[in-house]
Amino acid sequence: MLATSRDRLTSHGWRRVPIDHLPGDRAVRVLVEALRVGDPDDDRVSETEGLARVARACAGLPLALRVCAAVLAAAPDMTADELADTLEASATRVLRLGDGSRSLHAVFEQSRARLAPDTAELLALLGLAPGPDISTAAAAVLAGVTEPEVLERLRALSVAHLVSGREGRWRMHDLTAGYAASLCGGDEAPERFVRARRRLFDHYASTADDARLNIVALSGQRTPDTFADRAAATRWMDAERAVLIDTVHVARELGETRTETDLPLYLNTYLKWRRDFGDLEDLQWIAVRASQRGGDEEREALSWDHLGAVLRATRRFEEAMDAHVCALRLYTELEDQHGEAVSRSGLGAALNGERRFEEAIDVLRGSQAMFARLGDVLREANACNHLGEALREVGRYAESVEAHQRARGFYHQLGEVHREAKVWVNLGAVLAREGRFTEAMEAYERARTMFQGLGDTLEVVRTETGTATCLRGLHRTDEALAALDAVVGFLVEERDPHHEGLARYELGLTWAARGDAVRAIPHLERAVELLAENNDPYLRDRAAEALVSARDSPDPVG
Template structure:
């Protein structure tokens, strides 16, 4: 079939009319330049128009313009604007180009869409496209590629001389440096602006990386896009629901524009309706498409250019729980060495599908959504379920190793996987969000991870998370028919309830624990449940029942030869005895606890006993002994950075100085107690300390405010 003869652009002098550009396709089958409309006037070299509603990129605009400014101090002949698909690179480049032309920095501009992620335009075919735009007759073109490149550079210089200034070259959607390299001008006065989803490092360019928009700018983009279609669209002012939508879109401009288009096409749809649809969707990508844009297709284009290993790594990352993943965990997931895995992760980072920092790797929420869909569609092969189990087993094993350091006693050998308790806590802190998500998503697969995580959450006073994880553990134990472990999970739930003041629920949880543990014949765990029940009883004023529960606890642990748990029960018994005014018995109980803890080498809990013993000695007016013990507790807790316990001890020491008739010495301790307890998730004790501080100041005739 013969080819149709191409229609030449309308000429005026030596210029080509590029205003109001209309897309066309030439013989190579891709849109690679812009032809002028019929009858256009005032011919100039130009750029495509910017989509209406471009907003929220002032910082990036300023940086790129500064690099292109011919009179600037930080000039760059070659600038690459890079970022993930849909982040708004093309629009940024066009806005920059139009602003630069308006400021008369350039006499004209050449634009080409290189279609790097669909049907890429070869660099030398791009050169041919620019030769057409520069009106070089085809009969003058050399046969070889090098000759055409040289001709392009000379033609560009002639056009610049004709127009009286340098030219801005904009190469959009480049996926490889070889697409761009033939287009580079020979003279440094010209500028080249490239957009890409990849890091084109071999070009030695200045790079500007575009990230997602924050919530405020995302809401602004949504509202502006709605007003462009209908200035009276009241939905543009629904900032709360637009904020939900922005969050669901992860601040990705293309996703936000699609949402605005969906709303504009359906005037009866509320912003809340679309936001809820996105929030509740198993895959948001299903909904992020309109008649001309499809976010999933954008991600598919990026994935299609990856190596087989990198594409597989992307799918595997869709299985990973939490917001990010460590290098070690990623290699476990992949079933490869860290070095092999690193190669794939760096390939994904180069394509802006993941980002890496300090050994951890993260995906944008919508990329993670896409990656998850890749893995879920291939579960029948067996590799993906195995990879997921392998990762869960890794997290469970390391969490157990870290847990072994939390309450280790002298003579005990915690896991050598961690240097010390500080290193174990740091690992927990770093992986916390990942582990919590893993517990939620893997509840059907095992109970090891929840039980490894609960002690850490208790240590951090994260009682809401502790409640959630304990409930998950209970469900898992019931499913796996493990009543003994279920009893311990109920005991953990009771502890979480007690710490947040839900005392009746705590009592019920401990009763559930006791019923299961008595049935299983586990006296060790049963003793722990009696101890927890006694603490809950004391909080609701059932002091005699609390005393009985703690007696049973220390008796059971003594019979088992568990000196450590026996000491804990004696200490708690002392607290219950204080409540009913049996102070001498309380002092004896605390002394018993102190001796046993000293024997065990548990200085931390021994310091807790110093605190409790100091409070009961205050009740019997033995102030000198009380302040000595409380000072000792304060110093110890400060030395090991246990801020909550230090705040508690300072509060009790302040009360003791007030009781001893010296409120002046009490105030500094109470001030610091208020500060520490306010920062460590104990509103009840913080309130008591604040009231005590106000009373101490009032006794001195000072300000009562505890602000």
């Protein structure tokens, strides 16, 4: 005997055979066969792409596919693309589709009717949850019960095939989620649902703040005991990343100003570290606008500064300057000297990016002095480091080394190993600019060792580009070429196009220095493209000049 059920059959003697969602090609085949049964001459069976879109909207669920086939059969003038457009607009539209005798909505209603009341309530509450999944802990907060209590209900939903769970996280299929969301009342949600969503948003914000404090904590600094250490906080952020980002977007749609402004702040350092600049920029813009809407000038200024830092990271320095100037204006009006110093430091870094070094030096010296007066050693170190970069670019090498050494000393004192390693990279760049290649290599080696100790492989590899520059300066071209080949390969895999452009530029220069223009030219051509695409016009022009020289080489080796 074969029996089918949405519930899991557990009685003795039953052998369970789970039927999963149909893959794309099989789902399309179901639609095609159903259309042919209704009309052997139905030419919509050839609308392959449209039928594939319908199948995706149905998530491979056999009943949904049958219902959609019936809808097409009842409307011979409707194309598969037209139906797909309707379905893709909203999961709830799939739920409402029917052929007069059956609908997905009715199936879900029957499943819900068999649930215990508290489990049925949890199903509705899960329709409020942002993101692709939810942890057991967050589900408990949402339901306002203990974790053991919510776990029992989640397992009951799993038995009914309404959720699936793995490693403490639970997710619903898009169609199930659409049904669950339809139970919450939309804009007219009952007060208990509003309170539940508020609890969940507050939980995400407070836990993200605790995680942030663990991640940014200086050596020996006390942190919230929510997480055992920085690694545990980072693991939580990794697991909740998509949920937290979606929470901000949902909060924006709902006008939840507190969540709109708080969560981007708490996610700032983590998302920068993960190099998720696209999401981070979106979140900071949301925070800026929410702060403006709420009249919170202090939070608006902070959000402008964070936005400026993201724009600097993506090499959009002119926009970054505008953001930092907005922050500076607000902090000045608020008579917040510390905030003003932070904005000046960011502005100086953006001026560096725009190669307006003399202006940057003036701004950064002022910022450094303000931090020194206020006793903020960490941010004074940041300003010193930016200052050292500006001084290097105007040829004031001794002052540059002094500024970097001051920053390095502060970072070492604070236990800021990653930042200290970055300063060693900058010191290597100054020494290499002076032609002190052996000393520069020693600085790069210190940085590389520190990055290795932190497990930051990307920075280890980036540092090798500087080392290779020194090897070329010491006429050790074979070693330089081997190092740069490895660097380029790694950066291609990591999708780090700007640093790939820098490495290819160095690789092209090294082949040219060896007299092999044929091998230099492809790397220089690619470097020009990458540096142009990643907003580095200065080095793009240098690479273009090197490319012209290589092409004009009288006797290239090939």
